[in-house]
Amino acid sequence: MVDRYRSQSAFSDPGPYAALLNHLPTDIPGLVSVVRNVVVHYFAQGLSFRGERLAEVDSRWVSRMLAADRSRHTRPLGAPREPKTRVVGCARDFTLLTVAALRHRGVAARSRIGFAGYFGDAFHYDHVVAEYWNGERWVRVDAQLDPATTDVDTFDVREFITAAEAWAAHRREEIDADNFGADPVGPYRGHRFLLDQVRHELAHRQRDELLLWDEWGEVDEDLADWVAERLVAADAGAVEAERELADRYAADPALHPGGRVHCVSPSGLDAWVDL
Numbered sequence: 329m330v331d332r333y334r335s336q337s338a339f340s341d342p343g344p345y346a347a348l349l350n351h352l353p354t355d356i357p358g359l360v361s362v363v364r365n366v367v368v369h370y371f372a373q374g375l376s377f378r379g380e381r382l383a384e385v386d387s388r389w390v391s392r393m394l395a396a397d398r399s400r401h402t403r404p405l406g407a408p409r410e411p412k413t414r415v416v417g418c419a420r421d422f423t424l425l426t427v428a429a430l431r432h433r434g435v436a437a438r439s440r441i442g443f444a445g446y447f448g449d450a451f452h453y454d455h456v457v458a459e460y461w462n463g464e465r466w467v468r469v470d471a472q473l474d475p476a477t478t479d480v481d482t483f484d485v486r487e488f489i490t491a492a493e494a495w496a497a498h499r500r501e502e503i504d505a506d507n508f509g510a511d512p513v514g515p516y517r518g519h520r521f522l523l524d525q526v527r528h529e530l531a532h533r534q535r536d537e538l539l540l541w542d543e544w545g546e547v548d549e550d551l552a553d554w555v556a557e558r559l560v561a562a563d564a565g566a567v568e569a570e571r572e573l574a575d576r577y578a579a580d581p582a583l584h585p586g587g588r589v590h591c592v593s594p595s596g597l598d599a600w601v602d603l
Contacts, residue, residue: 329570330461333436337535338603340428343391345398348405349432356460356483360471362406363425366397368414369472370594377416383595384416388539388603390428393421419456422472424537426458436461439537440468441529442490443508446480451512454525454540456532457488466563491525492559495552498522526552527583529559534577534584542589542601545582555583 336342342349353359370377370385377384387393396415397405415421423439430437437460444455458469468485475482497503498519509517527547531538547555555576561569577583591601 329567330436332535333438333461334431334434336428336431337537339388339535339537340390340424340431342394342428342432343389345391345394346432348394349429352405352429352432354433356469357475359429360422360426360458360469360482363422363429363471364474365407365409366405366415367393367417367422367425367472368411369422370416370418373411375412381416383597385418385421385595386539386591386593386597387415387417387421390424393417393425418540419472420537420540423456423458426469426471427537430458430460438535439532440488440490441525441532441540442488442492443494443525444470444488446478446487449512450507452489452494452508454508454510454516454521455488456540457485490559490563491522491529492556492563495522495526495556496560499549499553499556523547523549523552526556526559530555530573530577530583531585533559533562534574536585538585538589539591539593541593542585542591544585544589545580547582551580551582 352362368375370382384396387396393415400413401409420439427437427439437458440457440459442455443452445452447453458471459466460469468488470482470485473482480487494503494508498505505518505522509521527545528538528540555573558569558573562573585603588600588602592598
């Protein structure tokens with residue numbers, strides 16, 4: 329099951345920009361430092377983006393992200409870029425570019441959907457981290473977070489909670505679901521948000537690294553329970569659970585996006601988009 333994550337997905341494939349990945353650092357700290365040099369979070373660092381720049385958050389494909397970078401820069405990806413000139417994205421984009429770079433050199437890597445409770449307050453924010461196989465285990469890396477700004481080991485993140493783990497804990501009434509979501513006061517948190525994140529976690533595990541604001545299908549509580557149970561089991565090494573997830577994902581339109589998704593984006597986009 330590890331080897332399936334060594335090749336690019338439709339989303340991580342750099343396409344005509346593959347050569348840009350050839351000379352990236354091979355060590356994880358060096359690699360994610362370059363990723364942070366290429367991508368900037370759409371509302372972090374005190375910057376404000378509008379129009380076409382904000383629309384870069386909808387760059388589903390690494391090839392499109394790199395095209396945006398090339399539209400403003402001609403130097404290698406590691407050459408310093410001012411934050412306002414970087415590709416506008418979110419945690420998913422820091423992660424996907426990291427995953428693409430690792431897969432480019434044959435390292436098994438994937439993106440994980442879940443929650444981070446280490447951003448400075450008690451709320452658990454929806455988040456995406458990269459995960460790579462080091463030959464013995466999967467290691468989680470927070471490519472977005474500057475290690476100089478936190479006590480968390482961003483190169484081996486143990487505090488990250490997967491969507492499946494959060495959903496299961498919620499169903500056991502061990503956590504307050506309203507403490508998990510996009511922000512502490514908005515509508516994107518709580519029971520329904522956790523349920524939807526389980527579906528996103530499965531999609532990313534199946535190498536469909538969709539945008540966090542893509543919508544498709546309809547998952548009920550029973551299906552979310554089934555998926556979450558097997559995701560947790562697969563993380564513990566259960567090969568049969570991994571196979572069940574892959575088979576169900578391929579066959580069930582409630583889980584698989586098919587050829588298009590409904591995108592409701594911070595950019596203002598609210599439309600069906602062909603994949």
